[in-house]
Amino acid sequence: MAAAVPVDAARGEAPADGAAGKQRSAMAAAPPGTPAGSYFDGMPMVGTFFYRQEEIGKADTSCTGSVVRSAGKSMVLTAGHCADEMKKPTSHAIFVPQYRNGKDVGAQPYGIFPVKANGVYQDPRYRHSSKGAVSDLDFAFALVDPNARGTVENVTGALTFTPVNTYEHNVTVVGYPSSASHNKDHKALRCNVPTTRLSGFRQMQMQCSGFWGGVSGGPWITDYDATSRTGKIIGNTGGYNGGGNDANVDWVTYSPIYGKDAQDLYSDANAGRDPNGTSRPPYQGSADSPLLPGQGDLWTHAKTMASGDFTGSGRSSLLVVWTDGEVTLFPGDGQGAFLPERQLLPPNGGWKEVANITAGDFTGSNQFDLMVRWSSGEMTLYGDVGANGLSVASATQMAPAGSIWSHATQIAAGRFNAATYVTDLMVRWSDGELSLFTNVGAGTLGQEYKLKDPNSTWKEATLLTSGQFSGNQKWDLMVRWDSGELDNYVGTTTGGLGGEQRIHGPNKTWTHSVIMSTGQYTDDGLTNDLIIRWTDGETTMYRNTTVNALGSERMLVPPKG
Structure with missing residues (x-):
């Protein structure tokens, strides 16, 4: 010694x-x-x-x-x-x-x-x-x-x-x-x-x-x-x-x-x-055993994502539209991981024109549907994606090309007013207006409720998602602002936005989050598992996120390089 x-x-x-x-x-x-x-x-x-x-x-x-x-x-x-x-x-x-x-x-x-x-x-x-x-x-x-x-x-x-x-x-x-x-x-x-x-x-x-x-x-x-x-x-x-x-x-x-x-x-x-003596699973960490295939170099080409129970299994799957028009589905296993990838569409020119997607059970069949906003302003609903795929036969036009929906900057399905199915649609417009559409179904956009008049503040609401962050049947609205700030609006209804719950203030790291989606990927029975795709392709899940705190972090895809 x-x-x-x-x-x-x-x-x-x-x-x-x-x-x-x-x-x-x-x-x-x-x-x-x-x-x-x-x-x-x-x-x-x-x-x-x-x-x-x-x-x-x-x-x-x-x-x-x-x-x-x-x-x-x-x-x-x-x-x-x-x-x-x-x-x-x-x-x-x-x-x-x-x-x-x-x-x-x-x-x-x-x-x-x-x-x-x-x-x-x-x-x-x-x-x-x-x-x-x-x-x-x-x-x-x-x-x-x-x-x-x-x-x-x-x-x-x-x-x-x-x-x-x-x-x-x-x-x-x-x-x-x-x-x-x-x-x-x-x-x-x-x-x-x-x-x-x-x-x-x-x-x-x-x-x-x-x-x-x-x-x-x-x-x-x-x-x-x-x-x-x-x-x-x-x-x-x-x-x-x-x-x-x-x-x-x-x-x-x-x-x-x-x-x-x-x-x-x-x-x-x-x-x-x-x-x-305490049960601990093998450590997967941030550097190895990613839960989704590929590296960040690939996932920088994930253009947009939606989470939902597309398979009728009672748990979420992740649907990804890629920049080359390919569409793939990654079924969740209910434990925060994923089953093998399933291709819904091969690379194609048509789906390169997707602007936004979100998922909800708009047809009330206990299997999620995909709502697509195209760059032309057309809105299309694809019913029961897991069973029907993305065929023309499963598509219902919700609004024609050239419609006002070309100004819908962000869309997020949720259960803000509905009692059972996810049939509400939150929309942030390019002028900062915020609208909630209830009773959305095949061929109808239901009733519109204006939650915010056009304003400069909500023009900075960069990303929207929704989920059961408060643990209630009714969902909450999550907003990532231009500054990287992350907030939840708890108890949002047709009458207005709910009370603001701060997850974190302006944050430089979070300005690099480019896609945000929430699903039920774990076994707690709640849609509260937040998925983020970052600018470097890294993709992360925050399991069991609450109204004022991110859940436990798990890397799904490592960053490029």
């Missing part, structure tokens, strides 16, 4: 014999303008780990951890690859918050906190420093014993473990680099920096130099308040290759995004449940 090296030495300088793995590259210089981390005295709830009490103040630090709020006030968050060492029966790991190099145990600001025996919680599907999909699971929780001052949370304060659904944030990243040549005093390093997505993974990335070995597990924090010792932790250094790129440079750093998997592990740790 006297010759201990950081658990994440692959991120930094390896010892001379190379025993700790790859050596951090010194050849790949950071791009001009890349910020540099600054050394400081640290934060009370952020610290480092040792594996013997005698090492404190004398040996290299080993990984970073941060105290997070928990029922037992004893939880420390770190990286999954750091937990590999702590789980060993002989590790005797110790957490030292706001560590001071050169000072012995009695002189540490808050003392030391031994990691409990059998108190380390790591997702059983994680594999050490993986470059595969399971690198999304590079997080872990360690429960620590109290010291003479009390439980660690009461002594140091704590951050709030905070799952997020987006990748762009302004964060403060903190860690304890152990590199003797770059941080001989073993002080804490921080960087205030924006994040972006690591393509193909459920991970954020940031660029800031100085993040050598030892920083793994360090928190990515928003809304930190030094006075109250509070803030939100939305990530930790780790992920692909242990948290750094293939060149192992010090200025590129990754972090997992906390989704349902992280929340489940946090709940296990909070309740003292063995994560190995």
